[in-house]
Amino acid sequence: MLNRFLFKKIDNSQLVVFRIFYGLLVSAECYGAIATGWVRRTLIEPQFTFNFIGFDWLQPLPGNGMYIYFAIMGTLGILITLGYKYRFSAFAFAFMWTGVYLMQKTSYNNHYYLLMLLAFIMAFLPAGRDASLDAKLNPNLRSHTIPNWVRWIIILQLFIVYTYASVAKLYGDWLDFSIIEILMKSKDDYPLIGELLQEKWVHTIVAFFGILFDLLIVPALLWKPTRKFAFALAIFFHLFNSYVFRIGIFPYLSLAFTVFFFEPQTIRNIFLRTKEIVVEQVVSVPKNRNIIVGVLGIYFVVQLALPLRHYTFKDEVLWTEEGHRLSWRMMLRSRSGNIKYRVVNAETGKEEQINLDDYLTTKQRRKVACYPDFAWQFAQRLKKEYAQKGEDIQVFVTNKVKINSGEYQPFIDPEVDLANVPWKHFAHNDWILPSQPVDSVKTSD
Template identity: 50%
Template sequence: MKNRLFLQIDNAPLIIFRIFLGFLLACETFGAILTGWVNDNLVTPKFTFSHIGMEWLQPLPGNGMYFYFATMGILGLLVMIGYKYRWSLGLFTLLWGGVYFMQKTSYNNHYYLLLLICLIMLFLPADRYGSIDAKQNPQIKKLTMPAWCSWVMILQITIVYFFATLAKFYPGWLEGTFVKNLLERSVTNPALYEIMTQKWFYMFITYAGIGFDLLVVPLLLFKRTRTIAFIASVIFHIFNSITLQIGIFPFFALCFVVFFYPPEKIRSLFLKKKPIAQNVSTITYEGKNTLIYFFIPYFILQLILPLRHYFIKGDVLWTEEGHRLSWRMMLRSRSGDTDFKIINKKTGEPLFYNFSDDLTHKQKSGMETKPDMIWQMAQRIKHHFAEKNIEAAVYANTNVSVNNRPYHALIDPKTDLAAVNWDYFSHCAWVLLPVDK
């Protein structure tokens, strides 16, 4: 196994993946400007719900975020052409990480995956061919790479699909409830709506989703089933792209296929002018320290993070505790409302704060059903009155439903949210646990 990891193979898959990645990074960031995503999530809001502990990370004022995203788009193009590769990708990763931690109203798993892949690519020799860097500095030019460069990408996407499969084994998915609700919300064409909301169709999609996530990687690993798995991947991701409109993710996921095919096949398809490497199949220990000291700890963490919710009291589907960073993709819809009761601790008199004036419609919808965002809103209310030298107690009255199930109180209405902390590693006792979710 050790020898196989350090076997020299043609680096065509990594080179073409860098080109695809850079192009998609540019599409994602320029597209965020053109579609209004930047305006809706980072310019219009008075503040953003950052990840807890990073409340200081807020959007740039004025038109600053447009320049921020335009810079990332340019950096994506530089990654694609391989100019100052590590500097370009490193700066993009830093800026993208800023956006990721800056807001979670529009949290999406593929934003997290993009961040991880950019981080991985920083440690891979993806600029040694087909890049401006290699043309300007021929000393770095190389036609091969150690096989572990492909295997770390395969392992990362395997983790994504495995935990996505595991998360689907709950009644709301297995009964087809969530998929039915999703299609009813997403499909706008009347003819397609008539077909897609029929039970046979949404149940087929339900179990096809499980089957695809579970089997796609194993089928791609074997030569006899590889092309079938690739065709299935194209159909699956194009369907998701059209139906769910989830940006670049379907195309990004398809890019990983290049690491499953023989490197020579990728070279013959995409890099026809690339010379055939003469030193393939030789064993070197190139990147041994990187593999041991970065990638082994990295993948241990990647295996731990999606499991953490199993060690937190309550059902993550309801509490949301441990939901993020766990590849729990497209699993639930939440609806409900939240109101705050604010009391002057010194006088006992009620205080008024219209939180709706501070939030966009999307922020309000997200905040009203998610415990961490409700807590953050309570902290904001607390600080608002503290600036007026008023010590306020903040209570939340909530009514929440998951996947159109019965409504329940989510937050203990007797808990002063201004006086409690958010616990990252265990259950917050003030998040209620109803029997019927």
């Protein structure tokens, strides 16, 4: 039964057309990052970037190196679209994008994470065997079929993303629309709809539509009677998000994913204009069947477990941020804070206040002020800098953070030397102070 489901042959038009869209979109993302100044602001202007902890060695290339880096990635996207040297192009892009993802998190986005996962998935899939230069140059490579598991790995990945995104929205600040009001407040100058986005009834619609869309879109696209209606809603939803939230290629990538839900011949008729492909109902179980099933099983167990890990940590993820990344918790909070760094010479006791403007960009300062890993990493940076001058230091911070429309609360223990405590990846960092009930915060103020 499992073999029949996973390894029956199906038309590969959905995968081939998605490859074309995928290549065009990643190319647009990379060239666009150069044209809009994202590369300059995020990777060139800062003195250093806040990488994912454990990847300190991964820093941007010097000079104009990152412009060249992104130009190469954009070119790889074109090669993916054309299906030229597909396997090499897809893997090269996957590794290069992963490098960008890990070397900076000041501009962290769940969509960048999804693109990293998708890049490696696409690199392993046989997406270059039809409607490609590879197939034209080497006819022996051409194929019109793929095993069924190829289609379902994409669908299951989408189902995980959307479902966790929906469930994460079932919390107080989303359900009372306060976070949506905050998100929309900065959009009041948008042409045509800026004032409309400030209306309470719009916030109500956005809140409930967001939950229901994320929860139901994949099942609705899979079920033929609701497919066209769901597709129309998807167009509206993603174009709305593209205009209002300016989140790059993700809305269009999400629309591109819908090709996996329509009949293969429909996709061929619209995009490939080739004659009808007759696929024999053949189940071809490969010799490496156990490896394929095992790898897919492990991958999806990890994907299901990562978004749940914050439940094993002390206090709420909304407050501590521990377990927030890699969990599809999208557009759920607005953080603000203030922070002061005090450096103490361990031998002489001499104290020095740190001027953050000397080290950080405006966006980096905002992150350091209200995200614990940023605050810890900057303390480590100071420790290394002073060590190069022959000084052994301690680093203490005074810090308050506000979540959404709440009150400012003390966030980091001012008595803890951040320069000399380890970062815990899989456990709660005790120097993050617990959140306080609203009433007690107001009283203390």
